[in-house]
Amino acid sequence: MVGRRGRDRTLLWLLTALAVLWLVPVLWMLSMSLQPNELLARTTSNTFLGLIPIPFTFNNFVRLFTLGLTPRWFLNSMVVSVGMTVLVLALSSMAGFAFARIRFPGRNLVFALVLAGLVIPEQAVFIPLYTMFADWHMHNTYQALIAPRLAVPIGVFLMTQFFRGIPSYIEEAAELDGASRWTIFTRIMLPLSVPALTTLAILTFLYAWNDYLWPLVSANHKEMFTITVGLASIQSNFAQSEGLGRVMASGVMASLPMIVLFLIFQRYVVRGIAMGGGK
């Protein structure tokens, strides 16, 4: 027994070393964002391979907020991600409620058609979507960045599954009391589905914040970039124009909301992936 315990402990410490190694790229980015630009232009491995920010400075972050478009991109990402999340939750929960709890003619057929949409990848529709939004003169708007994602059926699928699991007597009791469908939906169903909604919200927010292809195609005014696209636009020439430290500070800004969100809601992210593949 002692041997087994000992082996287990060794394994865990080996994995700990591997985890530290695994995080080196992230730590390096963080460390560089806290070192002076002039130093980084000379060497990226000043103290302990550059993993420890000595000499230390906050200047990169300070200048990030006074110069350049990073704060604007950050704001754009927030607007798009929050807007998309709220709308996806509203549309998915309403449709999920209809498919799971209301008996209407054609329901199974419509639901099957919706599920069929799961096989269409974003890459198969981004060119026609581009021409549509161009025809409507709607590129470089928040609406254009948000709208295409509202059509993805994974949220409806998750919410339908969830609502199907709620026992029907709750609904019947409310109906006997004369509650309308809308009341049942908002007062009974939504409060019961907070865990499912949280999971869907986190996954949608993550997707919105990190999406690259559609914002790259749709937003071509620098002021309308999301932080993900903006970061791509400054990384090709980072050494010359912006300074390595500042580009890394932008990278930290782009990652921080996701990391914080993940650390707080880890349970929900994990459940979402285990449930639906988290597409």
Added chain:
Amino acid sequence: MDTTGAAQAAATRTAAARRSRARRLRDTVEGYAFAAPFLVAYGVFLIYPFFKGIWISLHSWNLLAVAINPAAKHFVGLRNYVHMVWGEHLVWSPDHLFLARIIGLAAVAATIAFAASGRLRWRSAALFIVVGVLLFGVALGIHPASDGRWYDRRFWHIVWNTLLFVLLTVPTVTVVALGLALALNRQSRHAAILRTAFFLSQVLSVTVVTLIWQLMYSPKQGIIANVLQSVGLQPIQWITNPHLAMPAIVITTVWWSVGFAMIIYLAGLQEIPEELYEAARIDGAGGWSILRNITLPALSRTTTLVVVLQIILQFQVFGQSHLITRGGPNDATQVLVRYIYQTAFQDSRLGYASTLAVFLFIFMLGFSLLQARLQGND
């Protein structure tokens, strides 16, 4: 008394029928009303563009010309498709791509043997056998004769690059994720922290990932080069060496996407009943034997799910190739989605780009259907 009772009962019945008809009408209206907002978005932003994409692929359609004059496109039928997959003076030879085809045909033969021995159902094997014979036996033997050429010289090379990327990434991610999940499937704070650490890279956006890894690989400033130089070795030219560019974006992708697969494996491990392990331990089975005879077989469905999800995800690779290697050197890391993006938005050839997108869709359809079946069984 009797007659009034019957009349009353009849009246109740008609009232009930009227109520239920009213109820049905209400359900219909409300059902569609609740689903309507999503259905509208679904129709406008997914179904309509999907068919419009197919329609665009049947045209010669220049992005800039059509933007100025909507009539500047013309219908060409299937010409874009022919241009994509076909060529001039193509011939079939039995020994073209010999090794790949022999390996492929051996896999088909193995599948037939498995099915014949009853270890695999014919129904599940049939599709792979048919597609395998057609692909390895016939299709891969087609190539241009010495005086011939593919109409699109880059297309098949890019398809191969994309497949190579998938072939290198998916097994690596799967094995690493399985190993981590097996090691970290325990209830301790230490293991929980390690799970978080290995998943953390997954929540970064592709542009953050490429920002860091571009610099990691840099022969002048990169941390890998710095380490090598400190022990007196030459820095590695990851990005500019045509043999190392693909491994470079594969390593980055594995680092980025292991967390996701690890979580699915951890969920799968939770579902294995504890009694199975106890029974095995009473029988005196050791750790290795338990892993081989109990854990791995119990995880076979999870493994299929992980592999299928990864294939779908990695087939759509774009950012890593676009930002780290820019498809290079010399198309060595050019992949399908980047080719579609460039054909549409740099060359302005929307018609042909849509044809490529339809190809991507068809290629992925099989895997998407497989995924739907795997997850639909829950």
